[in-house]
Amino acid sequence: MSVTKRVLPSGNVTWRAKVFFERRVIAQRSFARRVDAKRWEADQLAKLDTGSWIDPTRGRITFAALAEEWQGSRGHLAVRSQETTRFLLDKYVIGEIGAFPIAAISAADVERAMSAMTARGLATATRRRALSMIRLVLDYAIRDRRLSVNVARMVSLPRGGTKREPHWLRPEQLGRLVMAVPPLCQPVVLFLGLTGCRFSEMAALRVDDVVQTPHGLGVRVHRAATQSKRTSGAVFGPTKTHQTRTVPVPAALDAYVRTRVAGTAPGGYLFPSPTGGVWTNTNFRARSRWMEATRRAGVEGTTIHDLRHTAASLLIAAGADVKAVQVILGHSTATMTMDLYGHLFSEATWQAMERLPAIPLMEAPLAIEAPNSPPSSASVQ
Incomplete structure (x- = not known):
């Protein structure tokens, strides 16, 4: 019985x-x-x-211990992704709810943790990522039958701050920026600004990745060299989307690529650092004197990632369709490409504004005055 x-x-x-x-x-x-x-x-x-x-005894594990298990289950992801989640959990989350048994955590506990982050002055994007980490850890507990509900999903993502709209350079601005950086850095800037490859993808390219296709010279993008947050060194792994693609070599870099292939031993980097090694975001910014170069080129405030947006805008202006832009930039889907750059593919919004009917106005120009300003002499009876 x-x-x-x-x-x-x-x-x-x-x-x-x-x-x-x-x-x-x-x-x-x-x-x-x-x-x-x-x-x-x-x-x-x-x-x-x-x-x-749900096994009630397994809900007694603390959030910190569960987070450690969850982190260990993500070994298949890129090192940079693992480092980012580790940093967010250790610095902002574990100290707030790490000692709580997961079955005892309430939505109010998560909200208090988010309020503590707000009090510390953390940016909205950081707080959103931290909440996402809490949700993912508790999702892991649900899949493992330790919880029946994810209370963190009852907490709304923080709002505030607007996402920076993609910024790109015009052809003449890109040309000035290329000339403003030291000669060794010029091929890098030109390649990023014309192909839209991610910096980590460019850094990982080797001469062996150059291929001759029926349509011309191309580079096979199949790995990335991301910069470790822990050591600041380059960590090699798959591309962001874990996909391989072949990107055409721009005509402006055809001679450079052919020269590198002809004069470099197999395994050498296509875009080497001054020591012949791999570029990282940090050493490239230092060697290129990026802040000074953008100021001299008249494009102050431009980031290295803006070169990726620049390539997208130039491709679209040249008549490339959505699928071509998606493949060259390495987006996971064409939908993502349209979400970012859809307004560049169509002139419908501008044409709609131009087609608005004319509004008859008085012969005299409209007098627009600031609020609470004294009446003009012409309006005084």
Whole structure:
């Protein structure tokens, strides 16, 4: 029997209910009344049948311990991604709710953790990423049948701050920027500004990745060299989308690429640093004197990633369709390309504005005055 009667030394009677699964006890509980024990047993068996049963003992693990397990399950991801989640958890999350048993965490606890981040002056984007990490950790617990509900999903993502609109350079601005950086950095800037490759993808390119296609010279983009947040060194791994693509070599760099291939031993970098090694974002900014170069080129405030947007705008202006831009830039889907650059593919918004009917105005120009300004002399009777 799964419900048994027990007589305690005090003489009181309790009823012990046990739930069996694959010939082992997975849960048990004592009740003062037999009917309550039977009702609890039936409820547990029903949850087993529907696949919604949760082991209450496994919900006692702390959030910090669960986060460590979850982090260990992400070994297949890029090192940079793992470092980012580790940093967010350790610096902003574990200190707030790390000691709580996951089954005891409430939506209010998560909201208090988010309020603490706000009080620390963290940017909206950082707080959004931190909440996303909490959600992912608790999602992991649900998949492992430790929780039945993710309370962090009841908490809204923080709002505030607007996402920076993609910024790109005009052809003449890109040309000035190329000439403003030292000669060794010029091919890098030109390549990023014309192909839209990510900086980490460019850094990982080797002469072996150059291929001759029926349409011309191309480079096979299949790895990335991201900069470690922990060591600041380059860490090699797959591309951001874990996909391989062949990017045409721009005509402006055809001679450079052919010269590198002809004069470099196999395995050498296509765009080497001054020491012949791999570029990182940090050493490139230093060697190119990026801040000074953008100022001298008249494009102050331009980031290295803006060169990727520049390539997209130039491709679209040259008549490239959505699929071509997606493939060259390495977006996971054409939808993502349209979300970022859709307004550049169509002139409909501008044409719609130009087609608005003319509004008849008075012969004299409209007098627009600032609020609370004194009336003009012409309006005084």
